[in-house]
């Protein structure tokens with residue numbers, strides 16, 4: 001076996017998995033205001049960006065060859081229904097419009113959920129203290145339509161409500177937005193690895209947790225059933241989230257569908273790599289590169305990672 005491993009040109013010739021800049025998706029946190037670039041303590045190297053600074057980050061991402069952006073918003077106001085989530089004046093809608101207008105060749109994907117917009121931090125509206133799945137669907141559809149109208153190439157529902165892909169697809173089509181795709185967070189687990197994000201997005205639930213609608217980490221078959229339902233409802237692509245702790249699910253899903261698959265290297269995975277490198281446990285670039293390659297090897301066409309722009313620069 002060593003004959004084809006003995007020199008890099010031979011190893012390059014027979015390499016089976018490749019990571020290229022276009023495989024990477026850069027998340028951005030957009031906030032109200034102007035000239036804002038506020039570092040996020042829980043995510044070293046990641047900042048809250050006003051629309052003007054988000055456009056600059058988008059330009060850097062495109063120059064590095066990154067495949068797409070994924071936008072998250074921190075709104076100017078919150079309420080019980082998360083009504084700022086579908087306002088055309090809020091950061092995600094304004095940033096989407098600005099980036100799509102200035103950089104038409106860089107797809108903008110927008111996260112569709114209510115947790116950053118509700119005063120209680122749940123991913124949907126509450127009834128008797130629990131998320132009302134069916135009442136939330138109409139609101140998520142309004143959010144998706146507002147993002148698509150602003151220029152999003154795909155909307156990405158991360159809420160995990162039953163039936164939300166079908167509801168969003170119907171609303172987009174009814175709004176003459178048939179060209180907007182849906183990247184469904186199909187297998188999103190109730191993971192501890194979202195901690196830094198919740199701090200960054202101010203989206204920690206005021207009470208309880210999200211295990212009533214996010215998946216049990218112990219249940220790969222349940223995850224595959226969820227993904228197949230999203231396909232039936234009209235998803236154009238599927239996401240596994242988190243990534244590295246769920247490569248088995250990613251690999252099994254790859255065998256179940258021909259749809260494009262994305263995997264989200266979430267905030268806790270990012271923070272672990274950064275903390276390990278800072279502690280001298282391993283070389284930062286080598287560890288980030290190996291983790292991203294592993295996610296590709298397990299079957300991801302796209303990797304959503306806070307390292308996207310930097311890692312793309314390493315690959316050019």
Ligand code: PB1
Nearest residue numbers: 113115158193194197198266267
């Ligand atoms: O990087 C991350 O941790 C992503 C967190 C993720 C964003 N879609 C969700 C995690 C959560 O708080 O449940 C946000 C939910 N809409």
